[in-house]
């Protein structure tokens with residue numbers, strides 16, 4: 001029998017003693033073979049070490065069966081996403097992806113409204129970074145109202161839901177894994193909750209949940225979080241623990257239950273395929289179900305120095321390809337149809353190079369709307385060979 005820190009447990013190990021929680025209740029019995037879910041349960045109960053059978057020692061090869069992960073948010077690279085380590089084209093080069101005229105996102109970015117938004121965003125993110133670090137270092141409770149003051153101001157400043165969404169979609173100067181990401185998720189959560197018709201209290205709660213969902217990443221080493229390319233299995237396991245770390249940090253600070261649950265459950269999936277507890281359906285907190293969508297959207301459109309944000313219709317297509325069963329159907333359909341609706345009447349470029357205008361969304365396939373090209377109406381659902389390449 002050997003005593004091991006909870007952090008060193010790996011699936012396959014056999015418990016040599018019962019595992020008890022703080023109330024001396026047995027949570028797992030002697031002889032149980034550990035799995036990822038059971039290890040998470042041990043951690044969740046705040047158990048720091050357990051006794052395991054000597055001969056059930058770590059089986060490293062087991063870990064190598066894990067699917068490699070390039071992005072910590074658990075989303076596979078989009079087919080058109082270039083590798084993170086590809087250098088940007090030199091200034092003034094004729095690289096093939098250099099746009100011939102200002103794109104839709106470049107026009108947004110050069111507008112005064114966007115510049116104002118970005119300025120407030122930058123200040124808010126700096127402030128948030130300070131608040132978060134203060135919170136980790138001090139034991140004092142944190143006022144949630146204080147935390148969401150700055151992002152609420154951003155929402156006010158940018159007017160309607162779709163407009164805010166459009167600003168966020170173009171706020172992609174960062175490859176920041178925690179602070180700016182969390183701020184974006186907070187704003188997306190607020191907009192998404194508005195689209196769902198939630199009341200102001202719930203919208204603000206969604207915002208606070210978004211801000212703090214990844215706080216556990218502050219306990220994952222920076223080297224792992226920023227490592228380009230594939231993570232090794234041990235690093236991957238470490239990153240997968242951030243929901244548990246986050247839950248523990250927030251629990252100590254006495255935060256609202258929904259905020260704790262969102263930190264813990266935002267990587268759970270509606271069909272039970274997520275982590276760390278493999279919860280499914282309505283057993284996942286509604287704020288975590290909402291945050292899961294904003295989080296994936298944010299991760300998918302994360303900044304790359306060599307390109308602007310992905311075209312929103314491409315993002316919708318990736319969600320469609322992945323399948324909606326991973327998400328709350330009402331939430332994901334409301335989110336994506338509103339993302340699509342934001343760009344109705346917008347000019348776009350089709351994959352064959354023609355310019356068109358987005359006329360009407362197809363409810364069955366939101367990524368393939370009806371577009372007008374000259375005097376012709378083209379239903380992209382009937383034309384799989386065509387797609388919207390970019391907004392103009």
Ligand SMILES: [Fe+2]
Nearest residue numbers: 213214242266
């Ligand atoms: Fe996360």
Ligand SMILES: [Fe+2]
Nearest residue numbers: 073213214295
């Ligand atoms: Fe996240």
